[in-house]
Amino acid sequence: MAPANLLVIGMAGSGKTTFMQRLNSHLHAKKNPPYVINLDPAVLKVPYGCNIDIRDSVNYHKVMDHYNLGPNGAIVTSLNLFSTKIDQIVQLLDKRAENYNHVIIDTPGQIECFIWSASGSIITQALASAFPTIIVYLIDTPRTTSPSTFMSNMLYACSILYKTKLPMIIVFNKCDIKDYEFAKEWMTDFEAFQASMSSDQHNSSEGGDSGYMNSLINSMSLMLEEFYSQLDVVGVSSYTGKGFDEFLDIVDDKVKEYNDVYKAEQERILKQREQDEADRKVKNLSKLVKDLGIKDQNASTSRKKEDDYDGVNVLSDFEDDDDEEEEQEEDTINAPQREYTYEDERFEQIKQQAQQAKEDSTLEKITQYINKSN
Numbered sequence: 001m002a003p004a005n006l007l008v009i010g011m012a013g014s015g016k017t018t019f020m021q022r023l024n025s026h027l028h029a030k031k032n033p034p035y036v037i038n039l040d041p042a043v044l045k046v047p048y049g050c051n052i053d054i055r056d057s058v059n060y061h062k063v064m065d066h067y068n069l070g071p072n073g074a075i076v077t078s079l080n081l082f083s084t085k086i087d088q089i090v091q092l093l094d095k096r097a098e099n100y101n102h103v104i105i106d107t108p109g110q111i112e113c114f115i116w117s118a119s120g121s122i123i124t125q126a127l128a129s130a131f132p133t134i135i136v137y138l139i140d141t142p143r144t145t146s147p148s149t150f151m152s153n154m155l156y157a158c159s160i161l162y163k164t165k166l167p168m169i170i171v172f173n174k175c176d177i178k179d180y181e182f183a184k185e186w187m188t189d190f191e192a193f194q195a196s197m198s199s200d201q202h203n204s205s206e207g208g209d210s211g212y213m214n215s216l217i218n219s220m221s222l223m224l225e226e227f228y229s230q231l232d233v234v235g236v237s238s239y240t241g242k243g244f245d246e247f248l249d250i251v252d253d254k255v256k257e258y259n260d261v262y263k264a265e266q267e268r269i270l271k272q273r274e275q276d277e278a279d280r281k282v283k284n285l286s287k288l289v290k291d292l293g294i295k296d297q298n299a300s301t302s303r304k305k306e307d308d309y310d311g312v313n314v315l316s317d318f319e320d321d322d323d324e325e326e327e328q329e330e331d332t333i334n335a336p337q338r339e340y341t342y343e344d345e346r347f348e349q350i351k352q353q354a355q356q357a358k359e360d361s362t363l364e365k366i367t368q369y370i371n372k373s374n
């Protein structure tokens with residue numbers, strides 16, 4: 001069975017590294033060691049053993065110096081450089097697939113550098129097209145007790161879900177300091193969330209959120225109801241190890257969900273892309289044949305059959321006709337000037353006859369007009 005890829009994503013300081021360390025030791029204790037990847041090029045120390053570390057391939061400080069970049073630009077550039085080798089990583093994971101049930105991947109603390117960058121998408125898609133891939137979105141529970149911070153975090157998670165289109169688990173970390181029951185309630189009971197909002201406003205009436213902010217958060221919480229229904233939520237403590245068994249059970253469910261829903265969708269997208277590519281090639285080929293002036297026997301017979309039919313089948317029939325007209329117009333513009341094949345004398349004669357015919361018809365018209373007006 002292909003191993004589950006767990007992409008650990010979270011705001012800076014949410015505890016990704018500590019979570020990775022705990023998950024690693026938890027799986028080791030269960031005699032089910034994971035394959036570990038670090039994708040954070042800026043991290044100074046990784047407190048767990050890595051099978052693949054981006055820092056072995058890219059030197060973050062040299063990238064900063066060499067390209068004259070700031071910290072975030074250097075993270076994005078390092079990821080760009082690393083993503084050029086992603087096919088090799090996938091091959092490597094494929095080779096090791098039989099030995100592991102989980103591949104756990106740490107990402108840079110600056111979420112936007114990973115999620116909204118081209119390299120982040122390339123890495124995520126490459127993994128997701130080969131293995132069941134799950135987004136683990138980590139939240140710093142003690143810092144999410146205010147309704148507005150909670151809402152901002154949820155909106156971020158929502159945007160990541162719709163960007164990656166992969167199964168997601170919301171993990172409330174640091175539950176040894178603050179239990180995550182309040183968050184669970186807010187996600188299932190809209191009225192409880194509203195009550196917390198108004199009490200929060202009441203308690204901080206001097207420096208609290210503005211009325212506009214409150215009404216915005218209220219409408220957003222209604223909008224997010226649909227999003228909450230698709231989520232699996234778990235509370236853990238990376239310090240004590242609480243909640244990790246439950247987390248692993250949810251991972252198993254999500255792998256099933258990936259195989260049933262996401263894989264089918266991925267395959268459909270892939271098929272559609274292949275079909276579009278094949279159509280494009282056929283179109284280009286027929287254009288080339290036309291440009292070279294080669295008569296396509298089949299095409300002309302089928303065109304004749306089509307011409308016999310007066311009706312219009314599909315919208316593309318109109319488009320084709322328009323294209324042909326345009327092409328014909330182009331042809332007259334670009335066509336070389338014809339050389340006269342008549343002898344000069346015969347040509348002069350025809351010209352005179354044409355002129356005479358023109359004059360005659362004008363004379364006749366004037367005579368008719370005068371007769372009428374009389």
Ligand SMILES: Nc1nc2c(ncn2[C@@H]2O[C@H](COP(=O)(O)OP(=O)(O)OP(=O)(O)O)[C@@H](O)[C@H]2O)c(=O)[nH]1
Nearest residue numbers: 011012013014015016017018109173174237238239
């Ligand atoms: N009490 C408690 N503290 C935690 C827990 N997990 C992490 N921390 C603390 O939270 C702080 C940040 O943890 P890190 O693991 O470095 O967070 P990070 O998300 O990797 O940070 P960046 O890589 O800088 O984004 C550290 O001081 C940790 O000791 C937890 O479960 N409980």
